[in-house]
Amino acid sequence: MVLFVTHYPKIAEIITKFPVSVGAYHVSYLASHRTEGSVDSESDHDVTYLYKLVPGVSDKSFGFKVAELAQLPSSCISRASTMATKLEMVVNNRTGSKHRKLQLLESTSLYQKEEKEKKLEMESREWLGRYKQFMMELEAVLSVEDQVKSFQHLKEARDIAQKLLSSNENDYPK
Numbered sequence: 001m002v003l004f005v006t007h008y009p010k011i012a013e014i015i016t017k018f019p020v021s022v023g024a025y026h027v028s029y030l031a032s033h034r035t036e037g038s039v040d041s042e043s044d045h046d047v048t049y050l051y052k053l054v055p056g057v058s059d060k061s062f063g064f065k066v067a068e069l070a071q072l073p074s075s076c077i078s079r080a081s082t083m084a085t086k087l088e089m090v091v092n093n094r095t096g097s098k099h100r101k102l103q104l105l106e107s108t109s110l111y112q113k114e115e116k117e118k119k120l121e122m123e124s125r126e127w128l129g130r131y132k133q134f135m136m137e138l139e140a141v142l143s144v145e146d147q148v149k150s151f152q153h154l155k156e157a158r159d160i161a162q163k164l165l166s167s168n169e170n171d172y173p174k
Helices: 009-017 063-069 074-143 147-166
Strands: 025-033 045-055
Touching: 063 074, 074 147
Parallel strands: none
Antiparallel strands: 025 045
C-alpha cells in the first residue's frame, strides 16, 4: 500500500510505529533563489522537480509551485500564500510563547531551589552556632573553678542541648 501525502510531515512519524512496513520518501528537486525577490520565501524560488523518489522527509514544501504548475489562478495562489504566512506567524508565536513560558518555569524552579538552599544554609549556620554555644558552655563547666558558675554553665548547656534535641527536623541538618 502506498500513501502519498504532501504538507503533513508529522504523518512521517508513523515510521516509528511500523518501521518495517512504512518508509518516508519525497520527490527530489532543485531550487534556485531568484535574485530579484526581496524576501527569502517559497515564491522567491525557481523549482525543478526531478521526479525521483528519495528517502526521508523533505525539508521544504513547494505546494504553491505545484499550484502554479497546475495553473490555478494567481489570485488564489497569492491569497493562499498570504494565509499560510499568517498561519506560520501564529504558530511561531505560539511556539515562542511556549518557549518563553518554559524558560520562566525553569528560572522560577531554579530560583525556588536557590532559595531553599539559602534557607537550609541559614538554618545550618543557626544550628551550628547553637552547637558551638553548647560546646563553649561545656568547656566553661570544666574550666571554671567556682562551683556555682560551673553549675550555671552546666544548666545553660543542658538548656541548649534540650533546644537542639527538641527542635524540628528541618531546623538542623541530618
